[in-house]
Amino acid sequence: MSDFLAALGLVFVIEGLIFAAxxxxxxxxxxxxxxxxxxxxxxxxxxxxxxxxxxVWAVRG
Known part of the structure; x- marks a missing residue:
């Protein structure tokens, strides 16, 4: 679950940076x-x- 929440947080960071920049x-x-x-x-x-x-499959394989 912590990996999922970390991935979700990264999505928000990336989208936020796009709209900010x-x-x-x-x-x-x-x-x-x-x-x-x-x-x-x-x-x-x-x-x-x-x-x-x-x-995800390739990284976590």
Missing amino acids: FPAHGKKALESVLNTPPATLRLIGLGSAIVGLVI
Whole structure:
């Protein structure tokens, strides 16, 4: 559970840094997400989850 919480914390750090360093680009990215069809977002989310799983599997192997 501690590994999960550490990973979740890192996600917040990375996303926070992006919005702090590049707020205009962050807003553009959010607008782009709003204009993307749901099916495309599902595919991107599934792909990201699979890549994340592979990375965790390779590191923790």
